Amino acid sequence: MEQPKNFIVISPHFPDNFSTFTVRLRENDFNVLGIADVAYEQLNDTLKNGLTEYYRVDDMNDYNQMYRAVAFFAHKYGKIDRIESHNEHWLELDAQLRTDFNVFGYTLADLEPVKKKSSMKERFRMLDLPVANGRVFSDEEDAINLAEELNYPVIVKPDSGVGAGDTYKINNPDELVTLFEESDPTVDFIMEEFIPGDVVTFDGLCDQDGNIVFYSSLDYNIAVLETVETDSDMYFYLPREIPEDLIEMGSKIVKGFEVKERFFHFEFFRTYPDGELMPLEVNMRPPGGPTIDMYNYVNEFDIFTEYANIVKENQFKAPVQRLYNCAYISRKANRDFNYSHDNEAIRQRLGAALVGIQSVPGIFSAILGTEGYIVRSPDLDELFDHINYISEKLV
Structure with missing residues (x-):
């Protein structure tokens, strides 16, 4: 494999301690090309010195802006060898950019088993590993029936989500009804038995x-x-x-x-x-x-x-x-x-x-x-x- 030289770091400033990735890559002779939505002046001096070049977008959730940023770097520096954020929030964005620019690493085709908890469970089963009982539910009635089947307490969390902020321990039917009243109806949730x-x-x-x-x-x-x-x-x-x-x-x-x-x-x-x-x-x-x-x-x-x-x-x-x-x-x-x-x-x-x-x-x-x-x-x-x-x- 040819040695990579052009490394795009998505959101290189966040979290702050991850900025060291940029510095060490630059010390190893990479062109380190940063893309984020903050002003260059807001980057710390260490990160500025580690970046070969920085491209600011207005909105990192606007894929067209991110695509144009990568295309700009590809035009200026040649083939892009790596695109990485090390951040779960940008996992899908990273994969989409790698797919479109033919870059080594997880692409969209690889993403589902590492993004959706229900797909992770299926992969665990394929590997003959034990998993907590549970599945994605379709609506409130399905959730109530599933909770009775699994026995309270149960754990409810987005099928595709990051961290513990949207994970709930549900102890009774009333808490489950309240969750439906307060949660986003467009989000798919998975319910699992509580494992002590x-x-x-x-x-x-x-x-x-x-x-x-x-x-x-x-x-x-x-x-x-x-x-x-x-x-x-x-x-x-x-x-x-x-x-x-x-x-x-x-x-x-x-x-x-x-x-x-x-x-x-x-x-x-x-x-x-x-x-x-x-x-x-x-x-x-x-x-x-x-x-x-x-x-x-x-x-x-x-x-x-x-x-x-x-x-x-x-x-x-x-x-x-x-x-x-x-x-x-x-x-x-x-x-x-x-x-x-x-x-x-x-x-x-x-x-x-x-x-x-x-x-x-x-x-x-x-x-x-x-x-x-x-x-x-x-x-x-x-x-x-x-x-x-x-x-x-x-x-």
Whole structure:
């Protein structure tokens, strides 16, 4: 395969930590061509320096504008080798542009199994993997009958959707009726049985041939859905030790979904009480929030550079050592309690184990809190001590 040279990044400025993709690609001699709907002056200086050229559109949802932007770059720089946003919101847009410009990666023909949850379930079944019972329902009467068949509580979410914001735990018929009164009638919803268990993930990066060159995992103290529903604090962590059954099932899904030169983020239930794994959904993107940065803190490499190496040479060059367990702990402002320890006390107590404290933009704060703390330790018990210290509340 000829080495790629022209890489279009869709929405290179969002989220902010993903702008490093642009910088590392430019350092590896790509022409990095950005397209987004914000003024060039609003891009940070690091991103400006990483871009070969930037094309502003008025509306990224207007496909004609996006098509013209890509055509402009193709006319000026030659064949476009890659188009990527790393953002699930633009998954279909990325695929449409790749289809129309004959670019490597997921095209429209590949999209349904990685976009629709009902199609994901069918692919899981084809791979002989267990799935939660449920299906897309057609109308209110069908939904009521299906909920009775599955038994309350049930989970209802858009068949094609992003994140936990539009996912609902429905406990009784009245809540189901209310959902129909308040939801968009043009959206197809899928209903599934409620599975008691913890959510765990299998995440990583594949090379151009579909080989997993890096993998990791996330454990959560509470489900993201519950964090949103109850406005709770939460934490998640990347463990050094990853269970063999998770690696085995995650690897099977990578092969079954033909993941190539992409980050992936697969969610599973670890069911109660038997501890078995059940796949929940696939996301063909990096995990959200600070997780991709946490890969670097765990391994002391630069995942953005390694992604550029995969695109350029199909090689992941850094050793994957998993030197640390690494956690993100959220704290939310304006609560009806106070935390026991302020930031200065946390800095003094944790020392070098505290990687950083970050303020979280409002769009992410419902899940990630208004402040986030990233900590690491080679010892898992010590990591939990740090988590408990940061989370401790005054009685």
